[in-house]
Amino acid sequence: xxxxxxxxxxxxxxxxxxxxxDSNDIAKVRSIEGHxxxxxxxxxxxxxxxxxxxxxYTAQTCQTWEEPFDETYEQFADDVVLATxxxxxxxxxxxxxxxxxxxxxxxxxxxxxxxxxxxxxxxEGFVDDPLRDFxxxxxxxxxxxxFFELKQVDWAQQRDSFRSQVVAGTxxxxxxxxxxxxxxxxxxxxxxxxxxxxxEDFGYSGKPTYFDIVEVEYEQxxxxxxxxxxxxxxxxxxxxxxxxxxxxxxxxxxxxxxxEQAVWSVLQGNIGYLNLFAMTGFTDSELTNDQLDAVDLxxxxxxxxxxxxxxxxxxxxxxxxxxDGISARIASRFTDVRALGWRKxxxxxxxxxxxxxxxxxxxxxxxxxxxxxxxTSTATASAAEVFTLAMQQVADAQLVGEAGQGTFSxxxxxSLPNGINYSMSTEYYFSADGEFFxxxxxxxxxxxxxxxxxxxxxxxxxxxMAAQELLKN
Numbered sequence: 355x356x357x358x359x360x361x362x363x364x365x366x367x368x369x370x371x372x373x374x375x376d377s378n379d380i381a382k383v384r385s386i387e388g389h390x391x392x393x394x395x396x397x398x399x400x401x402x403x404x405x406x407x408x409x410x411y412t413a414q415t416c417q418t419w420e421e422p423f424d425e426t427y428e429q430f431a432d433d434v435v436l437a438t439x440x441x442x443x444x445x446x447x448x449x450x451x452x453x454x455x456x457x458x459x460x461x462x463x464x465x466x467x468x469x470x471x472x473x474x475x476x477x478e479g480f481v482d483d484p485l486r487d488f489x490x491x492x493x494x495x496x497x498x499x500x501f502f503e504l505k506q507v508d509w510a511q512q513r514d515s516f517r518s519q520v521v522a523g524t525x526x527x528x529x530x531x532x533x534x535x536x537x538x539x540x541x542x543x544x545x546x547x548x549x550x551x552x553x554e555d556f557g558y559s560g561k562p563t564y565f566d567i568v569e570v571e572y573e574q575x576x577x578x579x580x581x582x583x584x585x586x587x588x589x590x591x592x593x594x595x596x597x598x599x600x601x602x603x604x605x606x607x608x609x610x611x612x613x614e615q616a617v618w619s620v621l622q623g624n625i626g627y628l629n630l631f632a633m634t635g636f637t638d639s640e641l642t643n644d645q646l647d648a649v650d651l652x653x654x655x656x657x658x659x660x661x662x663x664x665x666x667x668x669x670x671x672x673x674x675x676x677x678d679g680i681s682a683r684i685a686s687r688f689t690d691v692r693a694l695g696w697r698k699x700x701x702x703x704x705x706x707x708x709x710x711x712x713x714x715x716x717x718x719x720x721x722x723x724x725x726x727x728x729x730t731s732t733a734t735a736s737a738a739e740v741f742t743l744a745m746q747q748v749a750d751a752q753l754v755g756e757a758g759q760g761t762f763s764x765x766x767x768x769s770l771p772n773g774i775n776y777s778m779s780t781e782y783y784f785s786a787d788g789e790f791f792x793x794x795x796x797x798x799x800x801x802x803x804x805x806x807x808x809x810x811x812x813x814x815x816x817x818x819m820a821a822q823e824l825l826k827n
Contacts, residue, residue, distance in 0.1 A: 386436055390443050390457035391464065394700040394707050395766055395780065396498055397455070398463050399445070406430055409467050410768055412493045415486075416467035417474055417771060449642025451764065452679035453710055475550065475773045484524040487770040488517060491533055494768050498780045499545075500701040504793060507539045526772050530554065533774070542779055543735055544765040550773025560793055561759055563733035564594075564671070564804050571807055594805045597815050598669070601822075602627070609659055611652050613637065618656045621818075625825055626663035626722075628656060630684075633676030633737035642677045649680055650719065653687050657720045665725040665825045667818070668745075671755060671804050675736025678712075678764070681744060686717040688726060689748035694786040696743040698762075701780050709784070714748050726751040727821040730796070731804035735759035740783065742796045747786045752824060755802050755817040757795030800824060 390399040397419060398409040404427055408419035425433075425448070435444040435454070446454035462468075472486070473479040492513045502509050516536045520529065526549070533547045534556035541560040548555035559566075565587070572586045581589075601621050602608060608619040613636045618628045636648035660666065682695060695714040699706045726749045728742055739758040745751040762783035769775045784790055791797075802817035803809070809816060 386431060386434060386443060389460045389463050391460050392455050392457045394498070394702040395455060396494060396768075397457075398460075398467060399443075399457055400463060409463065410494075411464045411466050412490065412497055413464075413466060414493060415470045415472050415490055416464060417472050417490075417769070418477070420474075420769070446642075446679075449646060449679045450677065452642075452677065452682065453712060472771045474769070474771050480771065482772065484520050484522065484526075484529050484772070485517075487529065487772050487774070488520045488532070490770055491536075491774075491776065492517075495537075495778055497703070498701060498766060499540075499778045500763060500780050500782060501540070501542065501792065505540050505542065512536050512539070526550065526774065527554075529772070530556070530774055533776070543759055543761040544763055544777060544779040546765070546777050548775040550775070552775075559759060560761070561732040561795070563759070564731060565733065567806070590810065593810045594815075597805075597810070597813050598627075598629070598818060600813070601815065601818060607659070609656065611636065613648070616652060616656070618660060620660070620663055621667065621822060623822060623826060624662075624664045625822060626660035626666035627669065628660075628666060629669040629672070630738070631672050632674065633678075633680045633684075633741065635676070636680075642679050645677065645680055646683050649683055653684065654720060657687065657722055660722070661720075663724070665727070666722060667727050667729060667821045667825070668751075669729045669818075670734045670738045670741070671729050671731035671817070673734055673738035675738050675740075675761075678737050678740050681737045681741035682712065682714055685714045685741060685744035685748050687719070687721050688723070688745060688751075689714060690716050690721060690723060691748075692716060693748045695747055696740060696786060697784040697788070699782050701782070706782065714744050723749075725825055727824055728753050729817050729821055730755045730758050730798060731817075732756050732759055732795070733804070734795075735761045736765075739791070739796055743783070743785050746796075752800070753796060753798040754800040754821040754824065755798055756804055757791075757797050760791060760793040760795040762792055 387401050387403060396410055396412060398411055400407050406427065410417050410419040433446060433448055437444060441459045443457040444454040445457055446452065496509055516532055519532050530547060530549055537545050537547065538558050541558050543557060543559045546555055546557040568587055568590050572583050602619045603622055606620045608617065610617045615631050615635045616629065621627045634645060636645050636652060685695060693714050695712045697709050697711050699709045726745065728745060728751050730742060730753055735758060739762055742753060742758065763779035763781040765777035766780045767775065767777050800820050802820045804817060
């Protein structure tokens with residue numbers, strides 16, 4: 355199943371990352387100078403006295419790696435943390451990676467960065483070579499993708515099947531389509547290929563979502579139908595949201611965050627309702643740290659507005675994810691004790707990095723410690739699913755609806771010399787109890803379909819009704 359998606363994570367390959375400063379306190383950051391490598395992610399980093407540069411590498415090739423923040427050297431130095439033993443650098447990419455990636459100090463860059471440094475399309479010395487780009491793409495997946503066995507995909511066979519379609523004269527748009535067909539069997543929502551200009555991208559999800567169902571409905575409309583597909587989508591979305599709005603108490607304010615990423619009010623029965631449409635986008639800034647500040651302020655407001663409700667329903671059914679750090683920050687508003695939220699580890703060749711325990715720390719701001727039910731659907735994915743793992747631990751939350759998409763791993767962004775961007779899943783996520791839900795999604799306690807056509811026509815929301823009944827009892 356193919357879909358066109360916005361993949362903000364691929365923006366990590368969009369803007370050159372060499373930054374300079376005239377800092378008056380160079381001595382403060384000199385200890386981070388040197389060469390650093392993160393083999394599990396195929397990223398290298400060189401830090402000098404006033405400059406830093408990233409590289410993406412394999413054993414065969416190396417490229418400079420570009421990322422989206424126009425940060426100064428001082429901002430970069432403030433964001434990274436030198437571990438106690440001084441041989442590990444923790445880099446969160448301004449909160450984009452949670453927890454931070456560990457970089458190990460090295461005597462030099464990887465050998466391929468000296469012997470096989472490939473110029474990108476926007477650099478001097480670039481040479482167009484579709485076969486080279488195909489091989490880099492295949493090799494990066496071969497080195498880092500975590501789920502070939504789970505997906506039952508023979509990646510070597512994929513190379514043999516598709517490499518013959520690439521010739522010296524293959525255009526970038528043609529190569530994009532070849533790569534798209536190559537990743538299709540993975541059916542992984544975090545595996546995406548995108549054109550250099552960002553105008554075209556391809557991704558394949560594992561489970562059909564509400565949006566896929568509505569697309570099928572559109573395709574089955576009578577031939578004389580003259581409505582455009584975008585208008586049909588908007589019409590059906592308005593119908594679904596209207597059904598939810600009708601469940602609110604009369605004369606109670608309906609509040610929408612200025613980002614339009616969250617709506618909250620009070621349902622009949624004095625039950626609070628919060629719809630989180632994403633785990634990102636709460637401010638115009640691309641920096642996750644700024645997103646966290648916006649989330650803090652939003653929750654100050656919404657928890658004040660919902661202070662007198664007896665319980666809360668958090669609707670994640672439209673939420674395709676965002677940043678794990680935001681998920682953890684939100685979960686911190688629902689506990690007064692430190693709790694293990696989830697565990698994760700990255701693939702490292704034929705092994706894995708050690709498990710990292712991610713703890714949810716109770717907030718020092720306002721909190722909500724009453725019963726909580728989460729609504730999920732097959733469209734609930736990524737950081738939204740990670741949020742469900744955390745909320746099951748910190749708030750003993752029950753789940754109603756459909757198991758999520760089952761895409762937990764962060765999407766590792768990469769780019770090819772010709773400018774094609776792509777991402778892949780490289781990490782294994784586990785619940786605090788050690789359960790692995792990749793591809794399956796987190797199981798729900800009460801099953802209820804998400805706005806089938808019949809429900810929309812009858813103005814019913816079975817999942818919301820089931821959650822209300824669960825809280826009443």
